Amino acid sequence: MIKIVKRDQPSRAIFFFTPVLAIFLTLVAGGLIFFILGFKPFEALKFFFIVPIADKYGFSELLLKATPLCLIAIGLSFCFKSNNWNIGAEGQLTFGAIVSGGVALLFYEQEGFYILPIVILAGAIGGMLYASIPAILKTYFNTNEILVSLMLVYVSKLILDYLVVGPWSNPEGFNFPETRQFSDSAKLPLLFEGLRIHAGIFLALAAVVISWFVFYKTYLGFQMKVSGFSLKTAKYAGYKGKKMIILVFLISGACAGLAGVGEITGPIGQLHREISPDYGFTAIIVAFLGRLHPVGIIFASLVVAITYLGAETAQIFMQIPKYTGQVFQGMILFFLLASDYLLFFKIKFIGSKK
């Protein structure tokens, strides 16, 4: 007989084990889906998860995709820890890219060491500005941040579309929906000859270190944790709830904005219509899979980044539709949430003899 018993307190070992279990279950379910679609499951999984990162170039691509995911997820972990549902990071990324791209275009054909820092800062500020909208509406007008931040994603993409087609489009660009190339001083330097991985990865690593410090070594981090557990307790302790909400939104907006900077000032070096393959949404999964822990998020961003690469490789070699990547991402989150059941409940096998 099987009996389910509620645990007295969540198990810490299982807390870090369930993400691994979720990834395993996703692979099993993914193999099953490939089988249903008429592919050989093991071969498909190999093309999805191993082939893309088997060489130096593939590994660089993995880091390239993991960088924005990690950066955004770190920012989101501030929001999610304190129970603020910012799901519009994609919009904050886009707006950050717009602002930093605009600044980079101001320095068109100019060189100087000071340009890149200004461009990066502009992206962070753009992301913060955009994130402040749902934050302010939530704190002062009681408006649901989930819906507002999401609606703003659509708006930001339309603003970007307007700019690259209209006023900011390259005058010599034969009406392609893109801006002029940024000057070299406005671009993040590439790290290795022939690879696309760029200095943006240091921004992500800095965010990891800073967030770890804030979460575990400062009073602010403690306040965030308490507000996340119970708003009532936080109020009772006299924490400034409204300031906290705005602060966490600004932090996550800045991170998303920086991810946007990385996307346009990295290998591409211009603004165009589609700057992000939904990194902002996927980063939500990364944040959860990483257990809202800075180190966990690093691993999670690498795992989820593979789904992007795998989808591309599988499409080229096996004609598996590239959306399989999204299916995998959704499944990871499903399985992760499901295996959290084990955190709170024990499954006991009771022998029939007794």
Next chain:
Amino acid sequence: MIIDINFVGLIIASIMASAVPLILASCGELITERSGVLNLGVEGMMIIGAISGFALMTVTGSLIIAIFGAMLAGVLISTIFAFLTQTLITNHVATGLALTIFGIGISAMIGKNFVGIPGKEFPVLFEGLKDTLPLLGPILFGHSIVFYFAFTLPFVTSYFLKKTKIGLIVRAVGDSPESASNQGINVRLVRYACILYGGAMSGLAGAYLSMIYTPQWIENMTGGRGWIALALVVFSTWNPIKILIGAMIFGGLTIIQFHMQAIGVRIPVQFLTALPYIVTIIVLVVISRDSRKIRLSTPSSLGKSFYKDN
């Protein structure tokens, strides 16, 4: 300039047609939320409904199978959500987001083979009566059965919640699952049912888009309508009749956008496309500002998990 009265009628009819998917999905989600469950997966369920309806129509050739199949697909995908949130007690917001991401991926995967295939004509009712009445003729007659169903649904939903015993049970479960449970109501079962019903309505909304409104399959064709439907539920302060008003406003914004482009108003097309999203935000702010009113009308246990030791 002479305004043709029948032209006005046609515009109103087209506004109503674009309101249909919003009404269907919102009314479904309203029942789900009234039982205390916040399902953010409307967009995902809708897109699954859209591809299922279109695919079944193309493969089987039967419109009836396609419509009911799309609803069934909505039910099936929402079963995942129900199982996770009700049986495994997962967080509603995160699970709903996963459902949307998963739904968009799966729909694009299935839909790959259906891109570019022309749709079928969907039969309309009372076509002959269209010209018998000025203004009202095009508004009342010549629409699909789903159209008429959608405009009846808010009234039926309102009656169901207010006047029937099951409606009362749904509200009780949403407002106070503990006391409902003490009264011997199976909270989990009621919530399961409400989630699956929401899935069926979102599926139907999607099928309307891909089979009737713009009869073809386009990736991501729901384009945020699922999220607007969610916003409409807040807008309505959980009152089905007000969903009708909200859906007409948003339908109107969509249609005005087409007409402004057609008569060559010099506003960037991106701004017009962004209008429904911006208006949603403004409307949400106006509605939510009065926090007392929102608190009174929101189902008290909305989004909170319920667990009972047995």
